[in-house]
Each structure stands twice: as structure tokens, then as C-alpha cells.
Amino acid sequence: VNVSRLGHSPLSTAAPSTVVQTLPATREEEAAKMADSPTIDAVFHNAVIVTMDDAFRVLQDGAVAVAGDRIAAVGPSADVLAAFPCAVQTLDLGGRIVLPGLVNTHVHTSQQLARGIADDVDLMTWLHGRIWPYESHMTEEDSYASTLLCGIELIRSGVSSSFSLCQHGV
Template identity: 85%
Template sequence: MTQVAAVSADIVLHNAFVVTMDGALTVLRDGAIAVVGDRIAAVGPSADVLGAFPGAAQTLNLGGRILLPGFVNTHVHTSQQLARGIADDVDLMTWLHGRIWPYESHMTEEDSYASTLLCGIELIRSGVSQLSTGISSTV
């Protein structure tokens, strides 16, 4: 078991297939993680992690579900969240010149905020914990 410190955990997630993404790509069949604050404090077999954090504020039995690290989305256009479906039937140049660029040129600050918020919600719900928007100061 990999453990950061002997403190009380905020939550222990156990009885899961834990995909560790360590060098050996280990998958624990009955694995667990303990979270303290905003940090993963321990990863290991459920019995070990539960034993190391008996006073956890919350324990959650995942019933054999898969527990993965957060995904990284390296190509996101947060401003286009509200534009879904406006150009599914056209070629790239028509989409750029005739649909998405005119759409984005009329967006207000509030539109941009709402689109970004909605995009963030969708990313979180699909397991994404980091993103790159590709924003450039030259655009």
C-alpha cells in the first residue's frame, strides 16, 4: 500500500478495480483509495486501506466498479459547447467560415461564461480533471 501520512481520511473508496497508472500498470481487484483534503493519501488493497484509516469520515463501497485517475482532455473549445449540432452536416471550411466563426463572433461575455461552465460540468461528469483550451494571445 502506498500511504502519504497516518491521519484520518475524509473518505475511503473501497471494493473497486483500482487502475493505478503506476509503472507496472497495476490494477487492484479489490482496491481502495483514501482521500485527505484534496490529496490521495493511500492506494492499496481494500483491507489495508480500510485498516489504515478506521476513523474515515466517510466510506463508500463501490461494489466492484472501476476507479480511474482523472482524464486529461488536451483539445477543448469551451466556447463551442452551446453550438453543438449547428454544423454536423457540412464540410470543414463551411463549418468554419459559415457556422462557427460567425457564431463565436456574436457571443457575449455571458454566452462565453455559460458555454464554459456547461463544458466544465460535462468534462467533470465524464471523468476529466484537467484540460487544455489551446488559447493563444495571438488569436
């Protein structure tokens, strides 16, 4: 994660095993830093973290600290947990993979409810004989339901951004 694009300071240029957050040297510095730092809402640890940083590192036992809607730190689990011992919530992900949201740049939200109506035909038959007639009879409510279902499926699949190629407007 390139947190500089998220409105945070750039990632540390230190060795890959260090946490993004710089730790204070003394107890006084630590207390001052904790007083000035945002509340860490959650630390997700014990995960495979696909960082997407400049080196495309993958942390095998990594953690992500989150403050509000921002990533506060990314690094090895032990370092992030030590940096934020007072996180509101600490979640052990049991080795699951954490990666940035996926982007789907070609989705037809109005066709979500039409799955299976044309699995057995060629493209031109599908277009002229199936999908265009189907879409031409859709109501606004049909289109809304199809778009809602499509959105749920996209989110459950890890998609955080999409572009709909919908001619009937939703």
C-alpha cells in the same frame, strides 16, 4: 498513482498485494502512528483501481484512502480498511472503476452551445459559414455560459484538466 508526485513518500516496493501505508507492529506503535497520522476523511473500497504506478497495476478489489486533498494510501480493500478503521467515511463503490483524472488538451469552450449547427456540412463550410459567424456574434455572457456548460460536461466525463483553444477569451 505515484504518490511521490503528490508530496507523499514513494510507493512501497513491497509485493503488489500490500497497502502503501506501513502498519505498526505493536499496539503502542499503532497508537503513536494514529496520533501522528492525518485524519482519513474517506476510504473508497470494493473498486477496480487503476493505479498508474510504475507497474501499471490494476487492483480488482482495491481501495483508496483520502486525507484532505491527498491520497493517503492505495491497496487491496482489506488492507486499506484494516489500516484505517477510524476513517470519517467509508464508501463501498460496488466494483466501480477508479482512475486518475483525464486530461483534454484540445477543447473549444465557446463552441459548446453550437452543437448540431453544422453536422451536415464539410469543414470549410462549417468554419466560414457556421462556427466563425456564430462565435463573432457571441456576447461575453454567451461565452461564459458556453464555458460553464463545457466545464460541467468535462467534469462529468472524468476530465480534471483541460486546455481551451478559445479565440474570444473567457
